[in-house]
Amino acid sequence: MTAIVVWLRALPKIQVTFAVALLVLGFLITAQVTGEKPRAQYSTQERAPLIQTVLDLQTQQEAFKARILELRRQIGDLEAQDPGAAESLRQLYADLEDARLAAGLIAISGPGLAFRLEDGTTGAGVDALVSAQDVRILLRELWLAGAEAIDINGERVASTSAVIDIGGSILVNSAYLAPPYEIRAIGPPDLYDRLRSSVAFVDFVQGRIERNGMSLSVAPLASVDLDAYAGTVNLRYASPAASGPP
Amino acid sequence: MNTRHVGPAHGAHEGGHARRIPRADALSSRLTVTAVAGLLGILAIGQLRAQSGAPALAGLSATDLTQLIANLTTGNDELRAEVADLEGQQTHLTEARDRGETTVDSLSSDLARIRAWAGLSPVTGQGIAIVVRGQIGGDGIEDLLNELRNAGAEAITVDGVRIVTGVVVAGAAGALSVENHAIGDAFEIRAIGSPQILTGTLTRTGGVIAQLLATYPGTQLTVAPVEQQTFPATDRSLVPSHGQPRL
Numbered sequence: 001m002t003a004i005v006v007w008l009r010a011l012p013k014i015q016v017t018f019a020v021a022l023l024v025l026g027f028l029i030t031a032q033v034t035g036e037k038p039r040a041q042y043s044t045q046e047r048a049p050l051i052q053t054v055l056d057l058q059t060q061q062e063a064f065k066a067r068i069l070e071l072r073r074q075i076g077d078l079e080a081q082d083p084g085a086a087e088s089l090r091q092l093y094a095d096l097e098d099a100r101l102a103a104g105l106i107a108i109s110g111p112g113l114a115f116r117l118e119d120g121t122t123g124a125g126v127d128a129l130v131s132a133q134d135v136r137i138l139l140r141e142l143w144l145a146g147a148e149a150i151d152i153n154g155e156r157v158a159s160t161s162a163v164i165d166i167g168g169s170i171l172v173n174s175a176y177l178a179p180p181y182e183i184r185a186i187g188p189p190d191l192y193d194r195l196r197s198s199v200a201f202v203d204f205v206q207g208r209i210e211r212n213g214m215s216l217s218v219a220p221l222a223s224v225d226l227d228a229y230a231g232t233v234n235l236r237y238a239s240p241a242a243s244g245p246p
Numbered sequence: 247m248n249t250r251h252v253g254p255a256h257g258a259h260e261g262g263h264a265r266r267i268p269r270a271d272a273l274s275s276r277l278t279v280t281a282v283a284g285l286l287g288i289l290a291i292g293q294l295r296a297q298s299g300a301p302a303l304a305g306l307s308a309t310d311l312t313q314l315i316a317n318l319t320t321g322n323d324e325l326r327a328e329v330a331d332l333e334g335q336q337t338h339l340t341e342a343r344d345r346g347e348t349t350v351d352s353l354s355s356d357l358a359r360i361r362a363w364a365g366l367s368p369v370t371g372q373g374i375a376i377v378v379r380g381q382i383g384g385d386g387i388e389d390l391l392n393e394l395r396n397a398g399a400e401a402i403t404v405d406g407v408r409i410v411t412g413v414v415v416a417g418a419a420g421a422l423s424v425e426n427h428a429i430g431d432a433f434e435i436r437a438i439g440s441p442q443i444l445t446g447t448l449t450r451t452g453g454v455i456a457q458l459l460a461t462y463p464g465t466q467l468t469v470a471p472v473e474q475q476t477f478p479a480t481d482r483s484l485v486p487s488h489g490q491p492r493l
Contacts, residue, residue, distance in 0.1 A: 021282045028286070050311040051303050057318035064325035071332035078339040079353055092353045099357055101491060102484035103364035104411065110489030133389075140388060143412045148486040159365055159411045162396035166317070167310030169302060174321025176314055178302040186489040200416075225492060231321075232328040233363040238400040238438040240362040241370040241476050 058176065065230035072105060072228070104158045104229040108149055110186040112224035118180040120213035128212045130179050132165040135172075137208075138183055139163070141201045145194040147185040149226050153177045156229040173231045180215075184224050192220050362401075364484060365410035369401045370476040373438040374445055380465035381419035381431060386458050388415055390435065390467075393454040397447035399437035401477050405429045408480040419462065425482065441471035 079093055100106050115138060120128025135152060142150055150157045155172040164171050169178045185191065195201050209216045306314065335352065342349045361367040376390070391409060394402055402409040407424045409415075415424045422429040437444055448455050448469055455467050 021286060025286055046308050050308060053315055054303060054311060057322060061318060061322050064322060064329055067329050068332060071336055075336050075339060078343060089348060096353055096357045098485055099360040099366060102366060103360050107492040108486055108489035109492045136392060140414050143414050144416060148489050160395050162392050164396050166314050167306040171317055174317055188488055232324045233360060234328055234331060235363055235400050237440060238362060238369040238371040240358045241368040
C-alpha cells in the first residue's frame with residue numbers, strides 16, 4: 001500500500017492530469033454513445049432539412065401558444081373592466097370565468113402528484129420504450145382515481161387532447177414530447193391511495209412497467225402548478241344547440 | 247523505483263529528481279493537453295445539451311419526421327386561426343370599451359363557444375356514428391376515442407353520454423361502463439367533425455378499427471356519416487374543487 005502511494009507521489013503531475021482527462025473523456029464518450037440508444041440513429045442526408053423544419057415549426061408553435069395565453073389574459077382583463085358593471089354583466093363574467101376554469105383555460109394549483117415515466121435500460125428492445133398507449137393508460141387511471149386536471153411535460157390535457165405515437169416519442173396537443181415523461185395531476189389528497197387500489201393500475205405497473213424494465217416513479221405533492229391549455233377552442237363543425245337531444 | 251518522470255516545461259522539481267525537458271517536448275505536451283481539454287469541453291457541452299430535455303429528433307426516421315412536420319403544420323394552422331380570432335375579439339372589446347358600450351354580446355358569444363367546446367352545453371353538427379356490436383374492452387373503446395380526437399372530433403358521445411375531460415369508458419369486455427352508466431354489447435359512438443376525415447382516419451389500412459378487429463375478433467364496428475346530430479351537455483361538474491386558479 002505504502003509502495004503504491006510512494007509510486008503515485010513520484011508520478012509527474014502531467015501524467016496524472018492526462019490520466020484523469022482520458023478517464024473523463026472515456027466516460028463522456030461512453031455516456032454519449034449509450035445515451036443515444038436504444039432510440040435508433042439515422043444518418044441519411046435528407047434528415048437535416050427535415051429536422052430544421054421541425055425545429056422551426058416547434059418555435060412557431062411555442063410563439064403561438066404564448067400569444068394565445070397572453071391574448072386570453074388581456075381579454076379577461078378587458079371583460080372585467082366593462083363600464084356597465086351591472087349585476088347581469090357581473091353574473092355573465094362570473095359564468096365565463098367558471099367556463100374557462102372548467103375547460104382548462106386557466107392555470108391552476110392544488111394538491112396532487114407527479115409521475116415520471118422513463119424508458120427501460122439500454123438493450124432491452126422496443127418493448128422497453130414508453131409508448132403513447134402507456135401514457136394514455138396512466139391518464140385513464142388518474143381520471144378514474146379522481147384527478148381533476150392533468151398535464152404531460154407541461155401540456156395540459158383537455159377534452160380534445162389526443163396522445164399519439166411518433167417514432168418512439170409522443171404528440172400531445174400537436175406538441176412533440178420526448179421522454180422521460182412527467183405526468184402531473186391535481187386531485188383529492190388521497191389520489192395516490194385510490195390509484196394504488198386500482199387493479200388495472202397494479203396490472204399496468206407489474207405487467208408492463210416492471211416486466212420490461214421501464215421506470216415509473218411517483219411523488220405526492222402538496223401543491224402542483226398546472227399551466228392553462230394553450231390550444232384552440234374554435235369549433236368548425238359543432239355549434240351550440242338550444243337543448244340536448246330528446 | 248525506475249520511473250520516468252515528465253516534469254512541467256518551466257522545470258519545476260519533483261522530489262528533487264526531476265529533469266529539465268527540452269523546449270520542443272514542453273510545447274508538444276502543452277498542445278496535447280490543450281487539445282484533450284478542448285475535446286473534453288466539446289463532449290461535456292454536448293452531453294449537457296443532450297440531457298437538458300431537447301427533443302430526441304435524432305432518433306426519428308425521415309418518415310417519422312415527415313409525419314411530425316404534417317402534424318405540427320396542421321396544429322400551427324389551428325393555433326394561427328385561434329390567435330386571429332382572439333385578436334379580433336380583443337379589438338372588438340377595446341373599441342367597445344372606448345365607446346363606453348357594454349360587451350354583453352361579446353361575453354355571451356365567448357361563453358357559448360367555451361361551454362360548447364368543453365362539453366358544458368349541448369352541441370349540434372355533422373359527423374359520424376360508429377355502431378359497436380360484440381364484446382370489446384374499455385381499453386379498445388378508449389383507443390377509438392383517442393383516434394377520434396386525433397382526427398379532429400370536436401364533440402363525442404358514447405351510448406348517449408357526452409365524453410369530456412375526466413370521463414373514461416372502463417371495464418372488461420362485456421362489462422363496460424361510462425359515468426356509472428352500464429353499456430351493453432351493442433351501442434353507438436358518435437362524433438362531430440369532418441365526416442370524411444373522421445371516417446378516413448378510423449378505417450384506413452392498419453388504422454385503429456383494423457387493430458381493434460384483430461384484438462377483439464367477433465366484434466363489429468360500422469362507421470357511417472351523419473348529416474346532423476345533437477349531443478347533450480355533460481352531467482359532470484368540471485370546475486375543479488381541489489385546484490384553485492393560479493394568480
